[in-house]
Amino acid sequence: MPRQVSVRRYKDAAWGDMDDVLSREVPVRVEWGPEPGGGGAAGTAGIVAGSTRLWAWPHGLADLALGHVLLDRVHPAVTGSEPGARGIRHAGTVTDMSRGAGDGDNLAFAVSLRAVPGAGVPQPPAPMRAAVLLDAMRAFMGEEGLWDGTGCFHRAGVYDPVQGRLLRRAEDIGRHNCIDRLAGWAAREGVDLAPRLLLVSARVTASLFAKARRAGFSFIVSRSAVTTASVDMATEQGVTLVGFARDREERFTVFADAGGRVLE
Incomplete structure (x- = not known):
């Protein structure tokens, strides 16, 4: 449960006392x-x-x-x-x-x-149309979660483009922890992450991109920004990298997609 705290807040040029909640770490x-x-x-x-x-x-x-x-x-x-x-x-x-x-x-x-036995050549994720990609992000971000109340959490999810559904969602204070949680679940359940999409709420930096790749993902969609390093790495490795996927605004930006996985 979150921790209840009493705080002072400055808003609209005035101070006031209020109750707030903090996420536990x-x-x-x-x-x-x-x-x-x-x-x-x-x-x-x-x-x-x-x-x-x-x-x-x-x-x-x-x-x-x-x-x-x-x-x-x-x-x-x-x-x-x-x-x-x-x-x-x-x-x-x-x-x-x-x-x-x-x-x-x-x-x-x-x-x-x-x-575990080798799985051979990883199977690439299936292509997705723009509207379907936005629907996936809508399902991913639309569910209530730990963000509500504290505003402190990131989330990451595994989406299956063939089944058209979110297989797993993880939340934590640290964005890297979210990827770890998905990888632990996948290893425990024997789920191959290579043909699935990684959906994230956080920006995709070089370190987050590298961790996603170690997990096996080659199709990454973020609600937030990407960096030059992550785009360069995605281009070199043939990874599809999408940023600013905002379902309410009906938009996203394709930064790398050598495999042609994002369709009209």
């Missing part, structure tokens, strides 16, 4: 290592165990922990073993090690990883 400890018997030399032998601390909204943290480890700690593109690697190569199980429910200082999760 807590530290989360994550430990990881290879799953015993989960892949041997070919699968998990190269994984170096470690731990880190994240700051996040305290809900659905198992997917966040798993996704963070997969994308930011053991992914070949991060470790340097395969700089151009795309897609998630491992799955895992998550154990809640928390003690004292509700105490943020004690939130902790252990991630045990195992290798």
Whole structure:
């Protein structure tokens, strides 16, 4: 639940006292290592165990922990073993090690990883017409969520252009956490992200673009802005990158689309 606070606000050239709400953000400890018997030399032998601390909204943290480890700690593109690697190569199980429910200082999760069989050449996402793309963004942004009340949250979603529906939506204070949550869900459920779209509320910077690519996405649609770096990377890698997708204004901007995935 949000925290109730009493604040002073300056508006319309006048001061006033009011009640407001703050979104909760807590530290989360994550430990990881290879799953015993989960892949041997070919699968998990190269994984170096470690731990880190994240700051996040305290809900659905198992997917966040798993996704963070997969994308930011053991992914070949991060470790340097395969700089151009795309897609998630491992799955895992998550154990809640928390003690004292509700105490943020004690939130902790252990991630045990195992290798998954290679999926071969990634299947590209199906093309989408402009009106359908806007409908997807409308469904993505239109649902009530954690933004309501605090105005503090980002969201990201997985959209299937073949089924024409949103498969998963994640929300968190940090925009990178949203991608981690989607990746953790996909690894847990065995969902291939390559033929799906990534919808995001946040701006697409180089770091967010790189994380989306590590997850396997090649079609990214943002409600917000993009940067020169993300556009250059999208152009070089054949990724479709759409920004300023505003369903209420019936508009979006295609910044890169070498694959011709956005149709009239």
